[in-house]
Amino acid sequence: MSRIGKQPIPVPADIKIDIKGQNISVTGKNGKLERKILPELEVSMKDQEILVTNRDNSKRTNAFRGMTRSLINNMVIGVNEGFKKTLIVEGVGYKVNTSGKKLTLNVGYSNPVEFPIPEGITITVNGTNTIIVESIDKELLGLTCAKIREVRKPEPYKGKGIRYEDEHIVRKVGKAGAAA
Known part of the structure; x- marks a missing residue:
């Protein structure tokens, strides 16, 4: 299992997250970033944290889970700090x-x-x-x-x-x- 992918992504209060199907957009004081997520993964928002979960249990999906979590985390940091x-x-x-x-x-x-x-x-x-x-x-x-x-x-x-x-x-x- 991906250890990085399991960790939730903390979202600061001034950042707006918009999840529509497999598209996620992050808006902050520095701008807006968008990314399309693989269909094997599911992204959800809960208590000012973003969670990335697998829809199936394959090794490939698990590898992409950690990468996707890191990409979304970089989006959040980028629109907040740059x-x-x-x-x-x-x-x-x-x-x-x-x-x-x-x-x-x-x-x-x-x-x-x-x-x-x-x-x-x-x-x-x-x-x-x-x-x-x-x-x-x-x-x-x-x-x-x-x-x-x-x-x-x-x-x-x-x-x-x-x-x-x-x-x-x-x-x-x-x-x-x-x-x-």
Whole structure:
């Protein structure tokens, strides 16, 4: 049995939950998120808590129960507090700036890379090397950060590239040289 799926999701007082069949929508001070639930699962509201239960007892359904519970919990946290990730750009001459709905990355290529900012994402640039990405949708936030990081992944020799703030790059030793 899924241990995560069994746990109820506490709902703060200022958040509105609307369950219609297999669709759930969560509305809070930061916005509104919607998700469709699998037909094998049942979502119910009881005493300011959301419960996810199985309609059958298969191993597949039980696995989706825990995932669905986590997704709904992320929706509740997102509309209440929001999510934030920080990316760091390292390298000589590497610069980042925003203009309108575009993020411009100068990361060692002959031309700057224009990255369109998706709807529902807020990007702030601190200085020239820190990108702060914020959203109420955790899934969209992670996908956007991964796409930005993909423009110039950190390389293992000098550590140049775009990395997450808490990411540790394992550095490799360069050539030994002519020490014969």
